[in-house]
Amino acid sequence: MRALANEQQIGRQRGHRARALSFALALSLLGSLAFAPIASANFLTLKHGGSPNANQISSLYNIILYIAAVVFFVVAGALLYSVFKFRAKKGAVAAQVHGNTRLEIGWTVAAALILVALTVITFVKLPKIINPPNSSTGGLVLSASVTQPTPPNGKKVTVCVQGRQYIWRYTYGNDCLNNAFASKLPYSYQLMVVPANTTVILDIQSTDVVHSWWVPSLGGKVDAVPGYTTYTWFKAPKASTPQRPVIYHGQCAQLCGRDHAAMTAQVQVVTPAQYTAWLSRQSDLISKANAQVTQLRAILTAQGVLSSNGNL
Amino acid sequence: MSAVTEHAVRPVPERALRPAPQVTAHEIVTPRRTKRWIDWVTTTDHKKIGIMYLVTTFVFFGLGGMEALMMRLQLSEPNNTLLSGETYNQLLTLHGTTMVFLFVVPVMAGFGNYFVPLMIGARDMAFPRLNALSYWLLLAGGIVFYATLFFHPPEAGWWSYPPLASIQFSPSGGQDAWIFLIHLTGISSLLGAINFYATIVNMRAPGMSWGRLPLFVWAILVYAILLIIALPVVAAAVTMLLTDRHFGTHFFDPTAHGSPVLWQHLFWFFGHPEVYIMILPGFGMISEVIPVFSRKPIFGYKAIAASTAVIAFLATLVWAHHMFASPVPIVVLGFFMLSSFLIGVPTGVKVFNWIATLWRGSIVMTTSLLFAVGFIAIFVIGGITGIFLAVFPVDWQLNDTYFVVAHFHYVLMGGAVFSIFAGIYYWFPKITGRLLDERLGKLSFWVMFIGFNMTFFVQHALGLSGMPRRIYTYQPGLGWSTYNLISTIGAFILGVGIVLTIINVAINYKRGLLAGPDPWKANTLEWFTTSPPPVNNFDVIPRVRSVEPMRDIRRQIERQTGVSQKTGGSERFARM
Missing domain, CATH: 2.60.40.420 (Cupredoxins -  blue copper proteins)
Structure with missing residues (x-):
């Protein structure tokens, strides 16, 4: 009996060491990720600036990025919280829950709504991405052509x-x-x-x-x-x-x-x-x-x- | 609708108190007449075939991993001359083809082979000899493909887009070997799929209705159906490519009014279901592991099973999101954006259900669960970047860049492979009768987790900075060098993590602690028999009364004997 307890204690110490090691490794990962953006731009954003369609795609991307970041932090937060909060403890009993229809319908609808919003945003942005604008004043003056796509005044x-x-x-x-x-x-x-x-x-x-x-x-x-x-x-x-x-x-x-x-x-x-x-x-x-x-x-x-x- | 059940107060019917079977199975020892290797070559036992699948696919995993490391070394610095463009293209083709056709798809067949009959209380697969044929065809496919190493490996990528893959631009026989690999592994998977389908539909234990089928078995069932839908299409496509190459047809030849876009449609009509073929069994493993180590029933069993089926249905409707930059009308792009969005809903439902299963559980953090939790974290990132790629105007920027490489490695390497590792740590005791070392396993997990994220997270940034995929070198000054170096270092860390698990398996295969029949206090029937199970699997097949038959059996024994069941080594894992 005592031998067993001893063994458990040693096991626990080893567990602490393993945990400390894993934290150190996680820190080094975060460190490398934090310093990477300094190395060069476009860590989380698209290249743009050369043309209106590239700029529109980039702003569409940024909207999705904000939504995605919120979704990620909520889901990852819930995951981390449950993993740390609900560890097996003496006397703790797992809740024998089989499901919750209201909750399940709720998150299905929530996921669908986010995607509906993204669809609307995409189609609102789309014309500016696929349809070329007129040349600006000061641009080259050109004759019209029949090849697709064509700016409204046909000059390109x-x-x-x-x-x-x-x-x-x-x-x-x-x-x-x-x-x-x-x-x-x-x-x-x-x-x-x-x-x-x-x-x-x-x-x-x-x-x-x-x-x-x-x-x-x-x-x-x-x-x-x-x-x-x-x-x-x-x-x-x-x-x-x-x-x-x-x-x-x-x-x-x-x-x-x-x-x-x-x-x-x-x-x-x-x-x-x-x-x-x-x-x-x-x-x-x-x-x-x-x-x-x-x-x-x-x-x-x-x-x-x-x-x-x-x-x- | 209250779904909370109170077990303690429920009256026990007299019938349930019949003596529970204590001896669950026994080994029949017959005198050995043949050599051991002949046993393996001639076997039709689903467990031996399963082991052969697992070992073979892991050999290919190792080969594919080495190819990946060579590519990462080449890209570690700009203008590197370690590999030529030719060798690099061969490596990327070998790597992609190996990982898809010789590792992830067949490794799932390996797990399925070993565990589907055990989980549904069957004594073997429906067609044992067909099962053996499936395995040998897989091995033949692998050998045909890897034999090109001694001649001329294919170099048109694992999509083999014509005209690059046609005879004018890829005259070597390597491309033909690739076609035969698709045929051989395709027939192997198709036969395997029919076998799984017949087994699951016909051979379930008494009482195991569709609503009591383990979620891993659900996943394998849907995996089989998807294989049956998708594989004939790619088989036809590669046959057309073969006749284009050698017999004078022009299906994909633009100079004779053929269409390279036709290939893209056919290939991706197979290729996208293939993605779910690779990941759904992984989802199934996660759905088994999480409730066992949360000591809780799975949250929303029906929703998870249904979402598997919905994903499979939608998987056949999203293929053209691989072709957003191809000549395809805008309205078609819109349709495929919406269908790809839709697939996010059932996938999200699964993730929420897994987290809800962990919620208010009594979590025993074994290595297996650690891999499962790591899987969820990584898969969420892969799923979210999938939404970026589904928005076709955004995909015009991201398609064919390292962002896509990062995305599908988050889904397949971080997703499928992490779930496979969760499955290995979970089921190794059943397969060998011995436990893997938990400390080494956890070390392996953390090294893999860190190496994985280091390798692939920065690849998002590489894609956003304009680096296309499949280039064998790049110039300095484009902002890619630092990310590439980080990624290469990460890849080697990831490799070390994988090797740690392989060492763990090698050490504990013979020397690990004895597991006993049910070391985890698990829920499903494979734990009802000895570890490893005897040839006939079960002497007695119990009547199944819920999704968790083993829990019912344990509870019944506890009620009859009045003592808590000491099963194998599970007490070791009570507080970790």
Whole structure:
């Protein structure tokens, strides 16, 4: 009997030590979580600031975060309280309760009501996320186009985004979707240049596997699926200045092969004047490069390296 | 409606005072004619098959865990060159496929195999030889898949989205091995599911009506039904992929008017029920463990059983929430947001009921309960982040990022795996006749709990900072480096925690304290027989009068003998 009691006492001491250890470990966890946000931003919030749709998604996210935090603390609080409060003690008897219909209906309805509220909030916010606004005054003045989606006044810049293993190609021009290669539209790879305060519509396609277009600060991601065209838009308020370049980073978000990690995208926002200048310079560079290729082909054909139809 | 029952004052009918069976089962010793390993290979005993399932799936769990650690090492710092993009993609495909098809789904079949017949008072599964076939098909699937390690493992991820998984972009046979893995494990699970269904519907003990079925058995029943609904769809889809790859069809080929989105629909029509296939048996284990160690009946038995069925029904209606960024009309997205919200209600009901079961209990904090409580805490976070992902505009930002990785690891690693560990600590004494070490178990829990949260909590922040999933490296200066380092350290702590339990099992498998038939003073029939149970499980199958037949039996014996039943080692756990 005494041996047993002794053993129990030792057991209890060991229990205390284990509890102290577990508290220490929990503290270290909390510590690492508390210091992590200092390391960089976006610990609990979404990236935004580059476009109204990204901002709207971010504020929708924040509303859900507040509701979620309340739900979490209530549920976790009840769990912790019951675990600490209702430990087995001498003489304590567990309440033999099988259920409580009123309570159970109550929390089912409460959970449903929270979700109804979230649904309403989402659908209230939705139009501002999916429908592009007009370009602001001071934005680029453009002709109308029939491609979806379209701001109310129909004026927008269209950029065709083509995903391929493992680079993004951008073709600039309202007609880019129909003839991305045939027409002499300016294009660029990896770095997209867009005018500020202007509604930019992206027509997204893929030439090989599924990719996903995503620049977090400019809005949500859109898959680039071969055989489909998908659309998104953004409207960046700030243009680059020589001191502060405005460049938003993003990358392909859908596994597309071995160099998926290298399929990055940069979007540089410039003033409308700089944008038109950049476009014509880009066209110039492309036609010069094309001229060089034609010249080289002519030389190689003359030398007999290429046959007359341009093949090796 | 008052649901409080007073046991002390209820008159005892004369009939109930018949002598309670004292010897609950006995081992029939037959002279051994064959070698031990032949016993195992040729067995049709549900308990041996269950053990083989558990051991095999834990081997795969170890392999999948090592793959995860290698990926975490690669991501621990920016521009790391430990692994190439090719190897990383192979590892992520192996890890995902292993954990889903070779660990979580079949480990639940392992628990189900061992405990469903015992819990419903049956002597075996309905189709014992089919049961053995299920196991061997699972093993064959695992071997076919892991044999690719010596050739060329698949690298298109566990969703294998075409065109990436089609022959042009994945020419290696690894992708075909993946298809055969889906077929073999699929047939294994399908046969197992039919077997569970037939067993549970037909072989319950006398008196065990649907309202007295243990909640774990309810969960396995619904798990089986979901498998029967979901698996033929993925079997068809991978067959279409196979014919696309080798026999000239173009189901998913966009260059011949096929549609890659068709694959996504078919795959996720299977894939989302699969999530509930993985977690519902875990819910069932939690619903068994919590009342036993709270010394209280489960709160809202009917609500928990019904919510299991409702979750299963809704699980077939939510698949496209995996495809919010795919070319799908907005109205469809709205529908799938609402259906995904709906599934939050029955899941919430379960959590509330578990907490209400703990409430005003007399809680004995064993390792098993510790894992169950840890499960609830973690699962609540995983459930809440699921609501974020169901809101499709928010999902446009979060989909395919580390936020999603964090979410489903909270649900599957923190959810399913923690419930599996609760189940291991709870049922190990029944399987082996010996108790696991409680102190080592608790240490294992705390190391796992801390390691888990360290690994995956910061991954929410990684996703919010714009890190997509499945990238094998990243540049410095994006705000991802610190989070990734924390996550990697956490992953190794988590690994240590899991190893502690494996050590615990290895030590106590032969040397642990003897458990006796009912060490926990539990509620269900598996504790009515010896530990480990004999081949025939029970000599006498008692008449079941409530959800807690073992409690009734203990009470009956106490009334007849006038002394409190000393069962196994339960007194050791009276005050912990």
